[in-house]
Amino acid sequence: MIRSFKNNIKGILIEGLTLSSALLIIAIVVVMVTVIVIGGKDQISWEFLTSFPEDGMTKGGIFPAIYGTALLVILMSVAAVPFGTITAIYLTEYAKENSVIAKTIRFAVRTLAVIPSIIYGLFGLGFFIKFVGTQMDNTFMGGELKWGQPNILWASLTMALLTLPVVIVSVEEALKTVPNDLRAASLALGATKWQTIWKVVLPGSISGIMTGTILAVSRGAGEVAPILFTGVAYYVATLPASLSDQFMVLGYHIYVMTTQSANVDQTMPIQFGTTLVLLMLTFILNISAIVLRYRIRKKKSN
Amino acid sequence: MAIEKIHTENLFLHYSSKMALNNISISIPEKKITAFIGPSGCGKSTFLRSLNRMNDLIDGVKIEGKIFIDHINIYDKNIDVVTLRKKVGMVFQKSNPFAKSIFENVAYGPRINGINDKKHLDEIVETALINAAIWDEVKDRLGDSALALSGGQQQRLCIARTLAVNPEIVLMDEPASALDPLSTSKIEELIVELKEKYTIVIVTHNMQQAARISDLTAFFYLGELIEFDKTKKIFTNPEKKQTEDYITGRFG
Numbered sequence: 001m002i003r004s005f006k007n008n009i010k011g012i013l014i015e016g017l018t019l020s021s022a023l024l025i026i027a028i029v030v031v032m033v034t035v036i037v038i039g040g041k042d043q044i045s046w047e048f049l050t051s052f053p054e055d056g057m058t059k060g061g062i063f064p065a066i067y068g069t070a071l072l073v074i075l076m077s078v079a080a081v082p083f084g085t086i087t088a089i090y091l092t093e094y095a096k097e098n099s100v101i102a103k104t105i106r107f108a109v110r111t112l113a114v115i116p117s118i119i120y121g122l123f124g125l126g127f128f129i130k131f132v133g134t135q136m137d138n139t140f141m142g143g144e145l146k147w148g149q150p151n152i153l154w155a156s157l158t159m160a161l162l163t164l165p166v167v168i169v170s171v172e173e174a175l176k177t178v179p180n181d182l183r184a185a186s187l188a189l190g191a192t193k194w195q196t197i198w199k200v201v202l203p204g205s206i207s208g209i210m211t212g213t214i215l216a217v218s219r220g221a222g223e224v225a226p227i228l229f230t231g232v233a234y235y236v237a238t239l240p241a242s243l244s245d246q247f248m249v250l251g252y253h254i255y256v257m258t259t260q261s262a263n264v265d266q267t268m269p270i271q272f273g274t275t276l277v278l279l280m281l282t283f284i285l286n287i288s289a290i291v292l293r294y295r296i297r298k299k300k301s302n
Numbered sequence: 303m304a305i306e307k308i309h310t311e312n313l314f315l316h317y318s319s320k321m322a323l324n325n326i327s328i329s330i331p332e333k334k335i336t337a338f339i340g341p342s343g344c345g346k347s348t349f350l351r352s353l354n355r356m357n358d359l360i361d362g363v364k365i366e367g368k369i370f371i372d373h374i375n376i377y378d379k380n381i382d383v384v385t386l387r388k389k390v391g392m393v394f395q396k397s398n399p400f401a402k403s404i405f406e407n408v409a410y411g412p413r414i415n416g417i418n419d420k421k422h423l424d425e426i427v428e429t430a431l432i433n434a435a436i437w438d439e440v441k442d443r444l445g446d447s448a449l450a451l452s453g454g455q456q457q458r459l460c461i462a463r464t465l466a467v468n469p470e471i472v473l474m475d476e477p478a479s480a481l482d483p484l485s486t487s488k489i490e491e492l493i494v495e496l497k498e499k500y501t502i503v504i505v506t507h508n509m510q511q512a513a514r515i516s517d518l519t520a521f522f523y524l525g526e527l528i529e530f531d532k533t534k535k536i537f538t539n540p541e542k543k544q545t546e547d548y549i550t551g552r553f554g
């Protein structure tokens with residue numbers, strides 16, 4: 001049978017259409033990255049990375065934003081990684097697979113993962129600042145305002161909530177790669193369940209915990225909405241030195257420079273430079289997470 | 303008459319869906335090798351696992367009846383499973399060393415018992431490896447990963463790891479089934495040596511192996527203990543027809 005000319009044309013058209021939309025995606029990525037790299041590459045210098053903004057943030061560097069981002073993700077990890085790991089341990093090692101409690105926790109984790117990030121921001125404001133912070137001020141500060149306002153602690157905890165699902169899912173996946181044979185071997189030697197988890201299961205899941213941490217950090221480094229009401233500042237002249245200080249962050253700095261700056265055109269190079277730094281940061285973090293995860297999957301299939 | 307070490311009375315075991323052990327009563331003597339034989343699926347592993355309560359880990363297992371070790375019912379409410387498992391060690395069918403060094407594999411049990419003194423650990427590890435007939439092969443590379451050892455060496459390492467806890471009973475579930483003939487005969491020799499100090503219960507689907515190394519043999523069929531006697535008697539002049547059919551290879 002010879003295909004009709006009409007059908008032939010139709011086939012070519014459809015293939016062409018699907019291919020071009022696929023190519024469009026590549027094009028978008030290429031254009032985005034190229035524009036950012038070209039715009040930002042000349043801006044990046046040791047000077048730019050290590051100095052403070054100057055002249056009403058129209059000149060100078062972005063060191064406080066880098067420092068703030070780093071501090072934010074470290075504090076966030078300190079909260080999210082142990083909490084998420086413990087939850088994952090409960091789910092894989094203690095809860096029965098189909099128990100109501102395990103299903104409920106999994107449902108809650110999935111729900112956390114889809115809540116829009118601005119809502120985390122609102123939650124942080126309402127819960128950490130207005131509730132916990134105010135209580136702390138009333139109890140410890142005699143009513144003086146210290147904790148009942150945005151700061152890096154509340155911002156980090158809010159961000160920790162946002163990244164918790166990422167940690168839980170990664171750690172759970174890693175715990176499941178530890179063969180049950182090894183759990184049995186440990187228990188048969190007279191180890192308790194906790195000794196087995198601590199000495200056999202967790203050491204076998206270290207790379208998964210690291211993957212989870214990196215993914216969480218990479219997510220946390222790029223998000224702005226959760227910290228908008230809970231601690232990030234437009235500009236602070238000093239680095240945060242206490243948990244009750246406000247701080248600057250790369251993502252928010254980009255927003256500030258592009259919309260709130262005294263002279264948007266003049267600060268264009270700074271915007272590009274900051275964007276490039278943030279992009280490279282998340283890119284590097286994600287690549288390392290992918291590499292780690294690939295290694296875990298390979299170990300699992302062995 | 304040998305001293306009784308393990309004794310079960312009317313033991314029934316159900317998995318969630320089916321019965322696996324049907325009314326097992328048996329008396330296993332101290333410092334002898336007792337072999338469990340029978341066609342696959344007849345409950346040998348299940349029975350072995352109930353002797354150190356590893357069945358507790360499986361959801362939906364129900365046990366009735368009594369198991370005494372040194373005349374103590376190990377399913378009593380006040381029995382500490384962890385202590386029981388130190389006394390009743392287990393070697394698995396598939397060797398399962400930890401992803402740790404050879405030394406740390408053997409030191410694992412002593413360490414969880416709170417022994418951390420380096421010299422004391424060295425001693426225990428060396429003795430265990432000697433007793434498991436693998437010392438000469440690994441003494442120069444105790445720091446290497448256990449996973450780098452051959453299958454037969456891994457299994458002897460797992461035996462050493464069990465011995466390091468200083469158990470009185472060693473349960474072995476087809477410990478040589480995945481090994482080549484040379485490793486198998488090494489393990490068999492080792493098991494025979496071990497009976498000087500330990501009570502050994504070994505599951506095997508290899509009848510020659512049971513005949514070669516065991517003092518007593520129990521034949522299981524469909525969850526029941528059909529016959530239990532001196533190995534020689536089971537293999538030359540069994541009482542039951544089912545036993546005879548099985549050992550002469552007419553089924554199984």
Ligand SMILES: Nc1ncnc2c1ncn2[C@@H]1O[C@H](COP(=O)(O)OP(=O)(O)O)[C@@H](O)[C@H]1O
Nearest residue numbers: 317318322341342343344345346347348349360
């Ligand atoms: N974890 C389990 N859950 C449900 N049934 C099981 C489980 N383990 C074993 N069984 C069943 O119990 C019976 C006895 O199994 P097993 O003790 O492994 O026999 P054997 O070691 O003699 O081959 C088999 O029918 C098997 O399918």
Ligand SMILES: [Mg+2]
Nearest residue numbers: 346347348475
């Ligand atoms: Mg079996």
